[in-house]
Amino acid sequence: MxxxxxxxxxxxxxxxxxxxxxxxxxxxxxxxxxxxxxxxxxxxxxxxxxxxxxxxxxxxxxxxxxxxxxxxxxxxxxxxxxxxxxxxxxxxxxxxxxxxxxxxxxxxxxxxxxxxxxxxxxxxxxxxxxxxxxxxxxxxxxxxxxxxxxxxxxxxxxxxxxxxxxxxxxxxxxxxxxxxxxxxxxxxxYPAPEPAPPAPPEDGEGDEGRHGRLRDGDDDFAGLRAHRSADSPRHVAWKVLARGGPMLTKQYANWSGQDLQLDWTTLPAHLDGEQRLSRLAAWVLQAEQGGRRYALALPGSAIELGQGPAHLQRCLSALARFGSPTAPRGRQP
Incomplete structure (x- = not known):
């Protein structure tokens, strides 16, 4: 009534x-x-x-x-x-x-x-x-x-x-x-992220799946490679050249975790729709903060691997609009 x-x-x-x-x-x-x-x-x-x-x-x-x-x-x-x-x-x-x-x-x-x-x-x-x-x-x-x-x-x-x-x-x-x-x-x-979500599923095999992936960066010394004309003089291995060796360039890189495939269908069956969206939102935020590339798969749509603010917004927007929920206007003035 x-x-x-x-x-x-x-x-x-x-x-x-x-x-x-x-x-x-x-x-x-x-x-x-x-x-x-x-x-x-x-x-x-x-x-x-x-x-x-x-x-x-x-x-x-x-x-x-x-x-x-x-x-x-x-x-x-x-x-x-x-x-x-x-x-x-x-x-x-x-x-x-x-x-x-x-x-x-x-x-x-x-x-x-x-x-x-x-x-x-x-x-x-x-x-x-x-x-x-x-x-x-x-x-x-x-x-x-x-x-x-x-x-x-x-x-x-x-x-x-x-x-x-x-x-x-x-x-x-x-x-x-x-x-x-x-x-x-x-x-x-956006859906509210799950407060304490479990770790996201880790796919992949071999050293890349267990230890991560080497990407270009400037954090750690990763070895030497052949010199290119566009390389900075600061990165030239001058000591190797002084000993009579070839001209090489120091290579620096970042080690980051493996790519994540965040899929709606792999979530536990006991989670309802909103709980699944909250968990996916939490995983997306964790992946972005951890500097990892991630892809998002929802029923009827999929977002390819990516990283960065624009990719994060795209994934969160897809989660927010999933099923096209209509938010009530609330109490009127």
Whole structure:
């Protein structure tokens, strides 16, 4: 029953958003806040203030207090003026989605929005709200602000920023002006690496499989080879040449572990899909940190041997998008 009630409430809210706030698919940038996109209502403090003014007005009428009338109308005029100021604090702002760096599941995604203020006046006390999280900021006259909205991640895959609210209660906190929009901004959420994974499978035979592979580098002396015209003079074996030997070049190299073949099908059968992805993510990170080349094989796709930041990102992205999971938008503001 609880699940049905929650689903019904979400459906009704989505229908209300589409009808009242004209919320639909993602919007193309820039998103400009024109007059018809800004809504104004009193806050809880504003309703309490209105109630106090009503009580003061009734008392002034009952006791025929001229100063009471003047105070009520003065405070009422200030409240009405705050409606205009709150509305103008949002009017004309332009919003552009910037970026969101990939994160691991469980970390906080930082959605960055670029908000431009074309007016030669300061825009104070603004607030962004999405996924139940808040970000407060100000914008100077004719300036732009990059605002980072932190959102927790609970599922791997593509996390959309989704329904976002830009609001203000400036200047008195009695009136809330807000606008709702859906920017085209997603965050790629990698699967969380397994905390203490077992050692990755070691394939290979002979000395290379047991001891590793010799690669060009500059860490350890690995022997001499015939001199080439492109070799640095610093690497020439001058002592050998002085003894009447041929011109040779000192060879330096790095010893690194064997190449890894990370395959979904070789994982233990008792691991479910998400656990397999977490273990593969941990192995990919270990291989990259250890300076080893690695390949990744998933059902329906494969990534060849490689190494480096670009290869790491490619493998982690394949793990994040495996099965095309849809990350929920979370609690709406």
């Amino acid at each position: 609880a699940v049905t009630a929650t689903g019904l409430l979400s459906t009704l809210r989505a229908a209300a958003d589409r009808w009242l706030f004209r919320i639909g698919p993602v919007e193309t940038a820039p998103i400009r806040l024109v007059q018809r996109r800004i809504y104004v209502l009193p806050t809880a403090a504003g309703l309490a203030f209105a109630g106090a003014l009503l009580a003061m007005l009734l008392a002034s009428i009952n006791y025929n207090l001229s100063l009471g009338y003047g105070l009520v109308f003065l405070l009422g005029g200030a409240a009405v003026a705050s409606i205009v100021h709150a509305f103008r604090n949002l009017l004309g702002l332009s919003i552009r989605p910037a970026r969101c760096m990939p994160v691991f599941c469980g970390d906080t995604a930082g959605f960055v929005l670029q908000i431009d203020n074309p007016r030669p006046g300061r825009r104070p006390a603004l607030r962004l709200r999405a996924h139940g999280e808040l970000a407060d900021f100000d914008i100077g006259p004719a300036q732009a602000a990059s605002v980072t909205l932190p959102c927790p991640t609970h599922h791997r895959g593509e996390l959309a920023l989704g329904r976002t609210v830009l609001e203000t209660t400036w200047p008195l906190g009695l009136i809330r002006a807000w606008s709702v929009f859906v920017p085209e901004l997603n965050c790629l959420v």
